[in-house]
Amino acid sequence: MASGLVCDKLRARPFGIHKADLAALRPAISRNKRAQHVRAIRVTAAATKEVLILGGTRFIGVYLARQLVEAGHEVTLLTRGKKEVTYQIPDDTDESYAAYKSAVKHIAADRKDKSMLDDKLAGKKFDVVYDMNGREADEADLILGALGDVGQYIFCSSAGVYLKSSQMPHFEEDAGDAKSRHKGKLETEALLEKKGVNWTSVRPVYIYGPLNYNPVEEWFFHRIKEGRPIPIPNSGQQVTQLGHVKDLATAFVKVLGNDKASRQIYNISGERFVTFDGIAKACALAAGAPEPELVHYNPKEFDFGGAKAFPLRDQHFFTSIAKAQADLDWTPEFGLVEGLKDSYEKDFGRGNFRKAADFTTDDMILSKK
Known part of the structure; x- marks a missing residue:
């Protein structure tokens, strides 16, 4: 061939x-x-949401945070605070960056430090948590423990969790690989299900x-x-x-408040x-x-x-993205x-x-x- x-x-x-x-x-x-000349994607929201993003300063989270702010949501980034929380990226005009910088909030905490999380998140209430940098189930467990009730927990997983198969593309119901280097993400999905959380997991393939x-x-x-x-x-x-990072970010936004996405997994790519x-x-x-x-x-x-x-x-x-296209009213740009x-x-x-x-x-x- x-x-x-x-x-x-x-x-x-x-x-x-x-x-x-x-x-x-x-x-x-x-x-x-x-x-x-991609236009800024504006999402019509039924109501403003208080959103916490775990990791919004690298790649996917940067684009996601900007789309959420543009859609009118209140966005807080939780990072260790070891580098700048906001910075101007190639897609930003000076005006759009200034608007984003003034809108976004920040909590400095190590998500793996229980006492620090309990202290920094005490009394905080968020409608939605976007977990963009979680790798292990106990990391998500600490967040849930510190926050208590969370209306929606949206997790960035990976298509790397699938067990290698001779039948392609991978569908969301395909078996996971317990020996994968991404097994912690599989375990996180299982934890969220066990806890009875209103969760959604997004599994990208290769992002660019x-x-x-x-x-x-x-x-x-x-x-x-x-x-x-x-x-x-x-x-x-x-x-x-x-899959392009902006398309991935848009899919994450489409999950927010979407009843069809409750306790579901979605492959996202081109x-x-x-x-x-x-x-x-x-x-x-x-x-x-x-x-x-x-x-x-x-x-x-x-x-x-x-x-x-x-x-x-x-x-x-490679994976099928048909489920995401059907449930989320999403298609790659x-x-x-x-x-x-x-x-x-x-x-x-x-x-x-x-x-x-x-x-x-x-x-x-x-x-x-």
Whole structure:
């Protein structure tokens, strides 16, 4: 099977795409300006909610907090207070940032410190808790213990909790992997159910977009910028799924006050699936660069000494988002290329990146070709 760009989520479409096809895509992409001029998403709320966000200063939480403030909710961020609580991001105008900064409140506390939580949250009442950085069940238990009654508890889980399967896509009812590195998130979902909380869990797949602290698109952009070949494990036909951070934030907002979402789990990601080869090509297209040279290799032939040679798990990994689309009246705004273009133009293309380029493993692979 030839290397591919994207495929429809329902129809079995070939992944093959050639240079001529990529060239033909450019006019269509240039006409579609949704990602370049995304309007601020305003959510009509039945009533103002008092919202507590656990972790609202990194990536997803930043976009979520801004959407909630724009929707008229009272937002409080609980962080350890070791860095700035608010800062201007690429999507902010000076006016919108000033409005956000003046509206958001802050509680400085370590969510793992029971006595500190009990002290700082004593007498506080919140209609909704967004738990964006919880990893273990006991962390959520401490929050519930400190707050008492919570009207709604919305948890950021991960599609990484699913047990690996030969049948794809993953549906929300699929078995979880008790040995997964994300098992703490599975245990948190079980705790919330056991406690009888009005909870909802959101399971993203791979998230990308401006401020991404995980080297997903950034890993590709570094290599594209330097004009280097892009090493991709095995055939490059492994199928996966990426979702833009703004689409994820919007889904989180759509859960708020939604009766259909009570005690439910939702997969959230992009509408279409993509191969590893396709991600590399899409990143180049988004960056306005030539189609990159792709070099396939067998990871078993190398000892990388614990270094990560590729940013994605080497397997098929994608989910159905049909349940979220039906229950939440939500659908992704961003297609893959336009979403990557949004990320590139507002972050990497401005010289902003989280990690410096490291081509050590690349050079090991390329030296054997």
